[in-house]
Amino acid sequence: MNIKIAVIEFPASNCDRDALHVLNNVVNIKADLVWHNHFKEKDYDGVILPGGFSFGDYLRAGIIAAHSPAMDEARIMLEDGRPVLGICNGFQILTEAQFLPGALLRNESLKFVCKWVNLKIENNKTAFTNKLNKADIIDIPIAHGEGRYFTDKLKELVDNDQIVFRYTNEKGAITSDSNPNGSMDNIAGVCNLEGNCLGLMPHPERASESILSPNGTTHGKIIFDSMIDFIKKRSA
């Protein structure tokens, strides 16, 4: 099967080429960079909304992009079960477009935080975590100013198993010290009920090659590998 992934480019996306590089050259999957006004879902098996500052983060991060025609196309993919991944600004877009619950607020520290963090896998049954084990700890970098996850439906998220990643320390303990932005319940990523849409603040595309990782790990690649595996099984 010839799998094809779209990486959507909004004005001021800036992690689009990183995601494209990882898909094309590390995961070895055909991926296209697609301008948001030109995106047609019928050509693709999955879509990635990359990090950056779409439309300058004006009004609120992700809100203008959430009204882009690309999101109408992405919604068709969401509804027919194809994988939709939002990384950082992509996560903000997915919450603003109401693909995912909650919202991302300004970091509690008011600082842009750029560092490697540890994530605990809370749900390994999604399209993006099926090659990980529950309670695995992965290391991966974050880089954001508005990543404080907030929801008024926390119990619902927990009950529905929609929390996919939590920030932890190296031993997997969920502590306030390991929470880089003040996110509710240390939440770093959430999925929809069906598990085919994931938003996360950390950047798996920056953690997919050992040369880029301080620990030599390639944990981010597992998220893309899982996505590809999900597509293959889905079409089998």
Added chain:
Amino acid sequence: MLWEVEVVLENKKAARDPVGETIKRDLLAKKGYDMVTNVRSGQYLRINIESNDEQQAKQVVEKMCNELRIFNPVTQILTILNVKKS
């Protein structure tokens, strides 16, 4: 007729507002204004709109703010401060 509608967006009380907290704690309180008990920050929009009357101008602004999620109902509240002839 042209109207001016002033809109304020701010976080709900349940969502902490570190900008307001910092202004109060690190500026006002440190400079002697310790009678200030709370500061909340927000965003301000001044919208000029063609409309037959004041009520309609307000209704259209409310409608578009809701429909297009100018404010995020998960985290924010929206207040129309004032409507006047522009």
